[in-house]
Amino acid sequence: MTKASSSLSKSTLSKVTVADHPLILHKLSRMRDVETGVKEFRELAGEISLLLAYEAMRDLETAPQTLSTPIETAEFPMLSGKKLALVAILRAGLIMADAIVQLVPAAKVGHIGLYRDPQTLKPVAYYSKLPQDIAERRVFVTDPMLATGGSAVAAIQTLKDAGAQTIKLMTILSVPEGITAVHAAHPDVEIVTAAIDTGLNDHGYIVPGLGDAGDRIYGTK
Numbered sequence: 001m002t003k004a005s006s007s008l009s010k011s012t013l014s015k016v017t018v019a020d021h022p023l024i025l026h027k028l029s030r031m032r033d034v035e036t037g038v039k040e041f042r043e044l045a046g047e048i049s050l051l052l053a054y055e056a057m058r059d060l061e062t063a064p065q066t067l068s069t070p071i072e073t074a075e076f077p078m079l080s081g082k083k084l085a086l087v088a089i090l091r092a093g094l095i096m097a098d099a100i101v102q103l104v105p106a107a108k109v110g111h112i113g114l115y116r117d118p119q120t121l122k123p124v125a126y127y128s129k130l131p132q133d134i135a136e137r138r139v140f141v142t143d144p145m146l147a148t149g150g151s152a153v154a155a156i157q158t159l160k161d162a163g164a165q166t167i168k169l170m171t172i173l174s175v176p177e178g179i180t181a182v183h184a185a186h187p188d189v190e191i192v193t194a195a196i197d198t199g200l201n202d203h204g205y206i207v208p209g210l211g212d213a214g215d216r217i218y219g220t221k
C-alpha cells in the first residue's frame, strides 16, 4: 500500500484497483514530465487506456461457443453477458474512450460534457448524449483525472438517472479525496486507476500530478 492509499478505508479500497504494471508506470511518468509534448502525451494516454481496459474488463463474462479451427471443432470462450458502453467525460476522457473502443469495437459510446469551475471547483454540466439502451449495458466511464471527485460523481449520477446499473470508472490519476467522494456517493462503482497521488493543491490540481489533462491533450495552454 502506498502512503496516499493508506488514508483510504478498507471498504473504499475494496472498490479500487491500482493497475501499477511497470509498463503503465513508465508511460505515466512520461506523461507527468512537463517536457512531454502534445503528440507524445496523447499517444501515452491512449496506450495507458488500453492497458487499463485490460484490467477493468478482466471480469467480462465469456461463454463457450463451438468453433472449428483448421484442425478440429471444439468449444472456445467468446464474450457474452451484457453489451458494453464507454462513456467519456469531456473533454479529457475522450482520448481514453477513443483508444479503448479499438479493443471493443461493438461498444456504444456516450459523452458527458462537464468542466470544473476554476473558482468553486464544482462541475458544470454542458452536454449529455448517451446510448438509449444504457440500462442494459455494462458502462465504463473514462476520465484521466479524479481530483475532488466532483466531475466523476456528477457523471455517474447522470448515468444512473438514465438507468445505468453496472458502472466502472477508469482514470489514469486519482487522489484519495476523489476516490473517497466517488465511494461515498456511489459505493457500487469500482474504480480502476494507474496511480493514487498524494493529494490536491490549493487550486484543486493533483500533486504531483501531470497538470491539466485536457489542456495537455488538446494543446489549449
Ligand SMILES: O=P(O)(O)OC[C@H]1O[C@H](OP(=O)(O)OP(=O)(O)O)[C@H](O)[C@@H]1O
Pocket (backbone or CB within 6 Å): 089, 090, 091, 092, 093, 114, 115, 116, 117, 121, 123, 143, 144, 145, 146, 147, 148, 149, 150, 151, 152, 178, 204, 212, 213, 214, 215
Ligand atoms: O475531480 P474533479 O475535481 O472534478 O476534477 C477532475 C476533472 O477536471 C478535468 O476536467 P476539466 O474541468 O479540466 O475539463 P476539460 O476536460 O474540458 O479540460 C478532468 O478531466 C476531470 O473531468
Ligand SMILES: O=c1cc[nH]c(=O)[nH]1
Pocket (backbone or CB within 6 Å): 145, 147, 204, 205, 206, 207, 209, 210, 211, 212, 213, 214
Ligand atoms: O490535476 C488535475 C485536476 C483536475 N483536472 C486536471 O486536468 N488535472
Ligand SMILES: [Mg+2]
Pocket (backbone or CB within 6 Å): 092, 212, 213, 214, 215
Ligand atoms: Mg481541463
